[in-house]
Amino acid sequence: MPRTDLNLLIVLDAxxxxxxxxxAAKKLNVTPPAISKSLNKxxxxxxxxxxxxSGSLLILTPLAVELKPQIHNLIKNIDAVLNHNLSFDAGSASLMFNIVSNDLLISLLNSGFLDEMQDKEPxxxxxxSYDHGAADFLRKDxxxxxxxxxxKLSPEIKIRTIHRDKCIIVANKNHEILRLxxxxxxxxxxxxxSTRSKLNDDVDSLFTLQGFQRKIVGINPSYFSTIETVMRTSSLAVVPFFFLNAxxxxxxxxxxFEPQITLPEVNIIQAWHPRHDNSPPHKWLRDNTKDFLRKKVSAGV
Structure with missing residues (x-):
């Protein structure tokens, strides 16, 4: 069979x-003449x-007897490949997912989501790993x-918003601003x-539009280090509201506290490369982390 016709193999298996x-025609929901035509081919x-x-029956030739288990296994393997999207079971799968996030969201996922996952998907x-700011990092395998x-992300990246939150300003409990x-x-x-993120650009733009300029005395890579600095110094910081609840x-x-002007809002998103869009394991990861985080941040953690 120089060029294998998959339909012929399915007919042969039947x-x-x-x-x-x-x-065979009844099994494949086609007419007997169609099966006869395929048999001739x-x-x-x-x-x-x-x-x-053989009398009133049809029997297999020796070659057909030899082919029977091979063809049946071949069709099963083809079905498994074509229907792999339907057979994912997170409870029995052994998988590792690489997630880039910030310190707060990693902390939330580690403290709550992992516990839930260990019971159902051990x-x-x-x-x-932490976000280092490159726009094209999701292109990496x-x-x-x-x-x-x-x-900012590469233009082909898929994005889904998990939560939209207001922002607030934080200060240490003895800060002078609390009396003003x-x-x-x-x-x-x-x-x-400042915590390294797009939020800082938005806040700076707001101050500039109002005729003021923020004095940035330090830039931290994470929110936890920013909060620690706020506790120990006279510096202020802008953070998402749900972060304070956490x-x-x-x-x-x-x-x-909230200033006398509305601060920019922040979007918490999921983003992934299109190559993962139809992957059942990846969809499981996206949906479950989305549901967990949406519940946590919307409820004040």
Missing amino acids: LLEECSVSK LREAFQDQILVR NVVLDF NIDLYIGESR NKTLENIASFGFI LESFNVDVIA
Whole structure:
């Protein structure tokens, strides 16, 4: 059979199993003449009768007997390849996912999502790394998913918003700003610790539009290090509101307040390369982390 016709192999599998043209036709939901036509093509391709009459029955030739288990296994393997999207079972799968995120979201996933996952999907491993700012990192084969604030990404990347949150300003509990009116003028007179993210550009733009400029005294790679700096210095910081709620479990001694102008909002997103779009394991990862984080951040963690 120089060029294999998959449909002919399916017909052959049915004929070898049923030893009957009419039964094979019924099994495949086609007409007996269509099966007879395919049988003639198979006989020509294999240079063998495949089925021969013995009294009122059709029986397999020696070649057909030899082919029967091979053809059946071949069809099963083809079905498995074509229907792999339907057979994913997270409970029995052994998988590792590489996720890029920030320190807060990694902390939330490690403290809550992993516990839930260990009960239901004990062989699934999450490998976290921090976001280093490159726009094209999701093109790499070793990165499965980004979860974090909206940011510049390659144009082909798929994006889904998990949560949209307001922002607040935090200060240590003895900070002078807590005794003043929360005007931008008063706020801008103090230094800010910035956390590396798109949010900082949005906040700076807001201050500039109002005729003020933030004085950035330091830039940190993570929110936890920013909060630690706020606790120990007279610097202020802008953080998403849900982050403050998450800090309650850590007994962090900072005070949050809203200025007399609305700060930019922040989008928490998932992002992934299109090559993962139809992957059942990846869809499981996206949907389950989305549901968990949406529940946590929307409820105040």
